[in-house]
Amino acid sequence: MTATSDATPVSDEDRTALTDTVTRFARTEIAPHVDAWDAAGEFPRSLYRRAADLGLLGLGYPEQYGGTPASYLLRLPLWRALSRHGASGGVLASLLSHNIGLPPVLAHGSDAVRAEVIPPVLAGEQIAALAITEPGGGSDVAQLKTTARREGDEYIVNGEKVFITSGMRADWITVAVRTGEAGSKGSGGISMLLIPGHSAGLSRSKLDKMGWLCSDTAHLRFDNVRVPARYLLGEEGAGFRIIMANFNGERFGLAASALGFAEACYDEALAWARQRKTFGAALVEHQVIRHKLVDMQMRIQSTAAWCESVAAQADAGRTGPEWVASVCLLKNHATQTMQFCADQAVQILGGMGFMRGTVSERIYREVKVMMIGGGAEEIMKDLAARQLGI
């Protein structure tokens, strides 16, 4: 999700129409290819253009940049249906990486920078990424070490970023840097700088992973990279606040996706349980299996209701500390729902659930990143506790 929530009331018809569009796209243009894309370690760049043509990349962005303003309630079905029917965390993460890379540009870039950067990304011609995590750590953002030293009209950037989604292909990378006085520590010296992907001195290497195999996750190295000062996003030293605000949208998107992945596991497990026979009856006729399926439903339905509630609150402008806490706890609940459903689905599929080619096998491997990325479970609990005054 982006930071660009539009409070325009959304009708059930709009949400159904969007869900139908995304479902068709995911079923026909993603799901049949995911195994091949995972084996290749990437999906075709043309998929960005296709998603843009359907209006999916621009959802939640102003019209002047080629987007379509949209409330949280309208954007929820995009994440949910893309995950449920595409069933690939790798596609979802890279195809929608602009939703974590662009919001700081939209909120804090100059008019000229916004006009230069946002339209080609929403049109699917260029790719945007966000780079905060470093080899020294991701949870403790205030300790990041990458430096940007001002020299005339430029910043000179040195440092490293790891685990960066879309990092291999990104044309624009929104990077958290330390601009404070030499050796400054803590959150006060952090700034956000937009770095063009073609910059001299930027090198990238691809990382091997447990899941998200078709997503281009990269290790980035900045070696005296010269960046025009006009790409500074917001004031020097305002970076920490920008990062924290950006996280809320990312975490909501992760929760909505985890919900969709849990549903994908349920769908596959139910279909299998109906057609697989053991001891003279379909699996679904055994009470133990039915209980597994309703236990999945119980978690799916609670997660869905919570997603709707958090989205409705955001659309009503109620985004204070209690909402932030709710987003953190929702992310944990949704990813635990995904973990439970992936585990139960693989169990119901039996040996087939351990085989490459089933949806549940892939999603089982993609659970952990959802519980770590965008703020790990332990960090979510600490942040929620602080917001609630515990």
Ligand SMILES: Cc1cc2nc3c(=O)[nH]c(=O)nc-3n(C[C@H](O)[C@H](O)[C@H](O)COP(=O)(O)OP(=O)(O)OC[C@H]3O[C@@H](n4cnc5c(N)ncnc54)[C@H](O)[C@@H]3O)c2cc1C
């Ligand atoms: C596939 C993938 C894609 C990613 N994409 C991006 C991206 O696009 N951009 C980006 O910037 N980052 C990205 N990340 C990084 C991700 O956000 C970090 O991995 C995450 O924030 C955790 O940081 P870390 O891995 O450094 O773990 P650490 O911060 O080292 O923490 C390790 C473990 O210790 C726990 N922990 C830490 N501190 C405490 C504490 N005080 N009390 C209790 N437990 C604690 C954490 O919860 C975690 O479980 C990605 C990661 C993955 C795996």
